[in-house]
Amino acid sequence: PSPQPPKPLFHQILLSSLAITGLVLGIRWLGLLQPLEFWAFDRFLTLRPRETPDSRLLIVTIDEADIQAQNPEHRRGSLSDPALEQLLKRLLQYQPRVIGLDIYRDFPASPQYPKLIQQLRQNKRLVAICKGSDAQYDPAGVAPPPEMLESQLGFSDFIEDSDGILRRQILFRDPEPASACSTPYAFSTRLAFRYLEAEKITPEFTSIGNLKLGNTVFPRLGAQTGGYQGADDRGNRVLLNYRALPPRSIAPQVSLTQVLKGQIRPEAIRDRMILIGVIANSSGDFWLTPYSAETAGKPSEQVPGVFIQAHMTSQMISAVLDQRSLISAWHWAAEGLWVWLWAAVGGVCAGWWKPRLSRQSLASMIALSILAGLSLFLLTQGIWVPLIPAGMALMLTAGMTSFWKRKF
Numbered sequence: 001p002s003p004q005p006p007k008p009l010f011h012q013i014l015l016s017s018l019a020i021t022g023l024v025l026g027i028r029w030l031g032l033l034q035p036l037e038f039w040a041f042d043r044f045l046t047l048r049p050r051e052t053p054d055s056r057l058l059i060v061t062i063d064e065a066d067i068q069a070q071n072p073e074h075r076r077g078s079l080s081d082p083a084l085e086q087l088l089k090r091l092l093q094y095q096p097r098v099i100g101l102d103i104y105r106d107f108p109a110s111p112q113y114p115k116l117i118q119q120l121r122q123n124k125r126l127v128a129i130c131k132g133s134d135a136q137y138d139p140a141g142v143a144p145p146p147e148m149l150e151s152q153l154g155f156s157d158f159i160e161d162s163d164g165i166l167r168r169q170i171l172f173r174d175p176e177p178a179s180a181c182s183t184p185y186a187f188s189t190r191l192a193f194r195y196l197e198a199e200k201i202t203p204e205f206t207s208i209g210n211l212k213l214g215n216t217v218f219p220r221l222g223a224q225t226g227g228y229q230g231a232d233d234r235g236n237r238v239l240l241n242y243r244a245l246p247p248r249s250i251a252p253q254v255s256l257t258q259v260l261k262g263q264i265r266p267e268a269i270r271d272r273m274i275l276i277g278v279i280a281n282s283s284g285d286f287w288l289t290p291y292s293a294e295t296a297g298k299p300s301e302q303v304p305g306v307f308i309q310a311h312m313t314s315q316m317i318s319a320v321l322d323q324r325s326l327i328s329a330w331h332w333a334a335e336g337l338w339v340w341l342w343a344a345v346g347g348v349c350a351g352w353w354k355p356r357l358s359r360q361s362l363a364s365m366i367a368l369s370i371l372a373g374l375s376l377f378l379l380t381q382g383i384w385v386p387l388i389p390a391g392m393a394l395m396l397t398a399g400m401t402s403f404w405k406r407k408f
Contacts (some may be wrong), residue, residue: 011404013347016400017393021340024393028386029229030176036388037227038163044379044387048244054314056195057251058096058272060087062103064280066256068340074110078278081109083260085097087276092125092260094269098194100187100313101128102156102277102306106143106180120147127190129156130181132173145179148176151155154187158287158308159237165288166240169312171211171218188312195317196272212234213320219328226329226384241382242311243318247303248290250310251275273313277306325382339389342371346394350401364398 073082089167130144286302318324349363
């Protein structure tokens with residue numbers, strides 16, 4: 001190799017890298033790179049070191065067999081009043097910290113079950129769901145259990161990206177005036193609040209409106225954050241840092257039938273957060289995650305909503321109690337500098353050696369590998385950097401520099 005590229009080459013690399021960076025960032029700003037950036041983000045999430053399930057949670061699942069085992073005369077929806085009354089009695093005797101009912105109950109409990117009505121009205125450990133209104137698909141939403149106070153409620157709404165995958169979590173928002181669901185907080189947020197109360201941690205808000213729990217601030221996701229370009233940023237949203245394991249393995253699980261039959265150890269419940277949700281195919285509550293397309297050639301796996309709620313709640317309490325990373329992105333200026341630096345690296349890879357395409361290509365491939373490895377490492381630390389724009393800028397600048405050297 002030459003000891004140093006000639007001086008005019010430095011000027012050419014500088015000008016080329018700046019021009020290519022501007023071009024790539026312009027394409028990105030138009031949203032044309034968003035699908036590729038989502039794809040890279042999803043793949044990198046699946047490459048992270050595997051984590052253990054969150055043992056602070058226990059998920060009580062209700063499948064088709066659990067539904068059919070209930071007396072059809074009493075069943076409304078997936079969980080009858082007598083089954084819910086018995087389930088709460090079984091769980092509460094072992095002192096769980098909080099119980100989240102991820103099942104719609106927009107009807108009052110039957111007067112035949114006064115103990116159930118009393119629990120729904122008075123037990124502060126219970127948190128239930130309602131659904132916010134959607135002007136296009138569901139103008140009214142779904143009302144909460146009429147017995148429960150607003151402080152016991154959280155909305156269940158998720159936000160899918162354009163490809164149908166869940167990558168974001170709503171923490172709180174302003175409810176629509178006409179909505180049957182008037183709570184400002186998400187179900188996962190309300191569960192986290194209740195769980196953290198026992199740790200003497202209460203919610204606060206920063207001067208710019210970000211949620212703060214203990215020493216942890218949850219950074220609001222803007223319209224132009226990370227790979228998102230022009231995203232809907234209504235309400236307070238964060239990126240969902242899924243626990244690094246198959247989505248259904250987020251926490252220990254037990255079936256409704258097992259709980260009702262007493263086939264569960266008290267220590268599996270005591271001081272835990274209990275999530276109750278339906279996993280039967282008939283529920284229609286299934287969602288795509290970044291892990292859904294992990295295995296090529298297989299249909300995308302959809303995950304029951306109760307497991308998504310578990311990931312969201314686990315993200316919040318793990319960030320506060322374990323200092324587990326939240327995922328955020330750099331300011332747009334820092335991202336632009338990052339893309340330009342890798343564009344310059346591409347120019348150096350092509351300009352340092354005499355015009356031999358094999359060496360230039362090898363150098364560029366090594367640089368791309370370093371970029372990918374560094375991007376993955378930063379994601380494990382909670383920073384989503386622009387991999388696709390940086391990789392494009394690197395290769396385009398390398399190609400332009402190589403062309404310039406051969407011609408001039």
